[in-house]
Amino acid sequence: MTNRFARLGVIFLGFAFLTCQSQATVRDDLNHAIALRNQGAFKEAVTVLKRIVNTPSASMSPAETEEALSALGSAYLGAGNYSEARKCSEKALRLVKATNPENLKEEAAVLDQLGLVYMKLDDSSRESKARDQALNLYEQLGDHEGIFEERNSQANLAIKTMKLRQAHELMDKAFEQMPFASKFATGDMATFYSNVGWLAYTESKSDAAFEAYKKALQSWTSAYGPHDYKVGETYIQIGKVYLQRNDVVDADSNIRRGMGILKQALGDNDPITLSALVPYSRLLDMEGQHDQAAQMQATVEQSLHGKFGIGSCTRCGSYEPYPRL
Numbered sequence: 081m082t083n084r085f086a087r088l089g090v091i092f093l094g095f096a097f098l099t100c101q102s103q104a105t106v107r108d109d110l111n112h113a114i115a116l117r118n119q120g121a122f123k124e125a126v127t128v129l130k131r132i133v134n135t136p137s138a139s140m141s142p143a144e145t146e147e148a149l150s151a152l153g154s155a156y157l158g159a160g161n162y163s164e165a166r167k168c169s170e171k172a173l174r175l176v177k178a179t180n181p182e183n184l185k186e187e188a189a190v191l192d193q194l195g196l197v198y199m200k201l202d203d204s205s206r207e208s209k210a211r212d213q214a215l216n217l218y219e220q221l222g223d224h225e226g227i228f229e230e231r232n233s234q235a236n237l238a239i240k241t242m243k244l245r246q247a248h249e250l251m252d253k254a255f256e257q258m259p260f261a262s263k264f265a266t267g268d269m270a271t272f273y274s275n276v277g278w279l280a281y282t283e284s285k286s287d288a289a290f291e292a293y294k295k296a297l298q299s300w301t302s303a304y305g306p307h308d309y310k311v312g313e314t315y316i317q318i319g320k321v322y323l324q325r326n327d328v329v330d331a332d333s334n335i336r337r338g339m340g341i342l343k344q345a346l347g348d349n350d351p352i353t354l355s356a357l358v359p360y361s362r363l364l365d366m367e368g369q370h371d372q373a374a375q376m377q378a379t380v381e382q383s384l385h386g387k388f389g390i391g392s393c394t395r396c397g398s399y400e401p402y403p404r405l
Contacts, residue, residue, distance in 0.1 A: 106132065106140055114151050122158035129155055133168075142179035146172050150190050153197070162200045169194045188217035188226055195233055207237060224260040225268070231257070232271045239278060251275055270299030274314065281321055289321045309352060312341030316356045323359060328366050335360050354383050 113128035129152040133145075140148075153168035173190045176183060191214035198207035211234050218226030231254035238247035254272060261269065277292035293314055300310040315338030322331035339360060342353040357380045365373035 106144065110144065110148055110151070113148075113155070117151060117155045117158065120158065122155045125155040126152065126159060126161075142175060143183075146175040146179065146186070149175065150186075150193065154193060157193070157197055157200070162197055165197045166194070166201065169197055184217045184221055185223070188214045188221070188223070191217070192226070192229065192233075195230075199233075199237070204237060204241060208234075211237065224257045225264050228254055228257040228260075228264055228272070229268050232268060232275060235275050236271065239275060244279065244282065247275070247279060251279065266299050266303040270296050270303060270310065273299060274317075277317060277321075281317070281324065284324060286321050286325050290318070293318045293321065307341055307345060309342055309345040312338045312345060313352065313356070314338070315341065316359060319363070320359045323362055323366070326366070328363065331359075331363055332367075335363055349383075351384060354380055 109128060109132055113125045113132065116122075116125035116128065129148055132140075132148045133152055149168050149172035153165045153172060156162070156165035156168060169190060173187065173194060176187050176190060180186070191210045195207050195210040195214060198204075198210060211230050215227065215230040215234070218230060231250050235247045235250035235254060238244070238250055251272075257264075273292045273296035277289045277296055280286075280289035280292060297311065297314045297318070300308060300314055304310060315334045319331045319333075319335035319338060322328075322334060335356070339353070339356055342350070342356055346353050357376055361373045361376040361380065364370075364376065
């Protein structure tokens with residue numbers, strides 16, 4: 081009898097050891113994948129996270145499963161696979177609601193991620209709904225950074241749909257959170273200043289636009305480095321403000337610099353890079369190179385409309401009339 085209990089004890093200890101080892105392995109893999117995602121290695125992160133999600137361990141908690149799904153959605157988002165990002169993020173949202181409904185912060189974070197996914201999919205209706213739900217949760221939590229981020233995102237959506245009065249109102253509400261700005265992510269501040277700059281630009285308030293875009297440029301550079309496409313886009317926007325002032329020299333300098341960054345970061349055929357050719361063609365036209373400007377404009381129209389289904393914005397003279405997040 082004693083030997084029997086001894087054997088059972090050994091088996092139990094062995095099982096406990098394997099369980100703990102399995103838990104540690106899953107956690108380590110998940111941490112590794114999240115680190116890869118945070119470093120911008122999205123495809124590598126997807127590979128690890130798919131393995132975790134598709135071969136779940138019995139030791140994985142529902143919270144870890146939700147975390148893996150959410151991280152996989154984020155990695156797909158970074159890799160540009162928006163359809164899979166939507167599927168994973170929606171699964172993560174259902175799971176956190178079903179298994180941990182009191183974790184409002186995680187639910188809000190997943191909703192915020194879904195809002196970004198829907199934005200990339202150009203689904204304004206679902207994006208608006210996700211943003212509203214996330215904002216409601218952040219307000220319940222008293223999370224000033226979350227409120228600031230969602231107000232920014234809502235303003236960005238209003239700008240995209242050319243609801244400028246609504247955009248101003250939302251930016252005012254975002255500004256109410258500025259006393260807590262020392263705790264905000266640099267990228268959120270950059271988005272805020274980009275929105276402010278764009279609204280000022282549309283109203284021909286060039287001084288205010290310059291001030292906002294320069295702050296956005298500093299924030300984007302601090303958050304993502306000097307070669308990120310958002311930095312390139314901001315140089316393009318600054319160039320457009322100079323064009324608005326008929327300052328061809330400074331417009332040329334900023335637009336060329338922005339184009340160089342966009343080409344390096346995204347390539348020549350990305351819609352963002354192609355969109356930047358619109359103000360560049362205007363610059364050429366102002367410099368007297370009318371034929372080249374017209375040819376470039378026609379090429380951009382054909383490429384963006386034919387390949388990506390993107391139409392022009394007649395009010396702002398650009399195919400990218402709103403600041404991207």
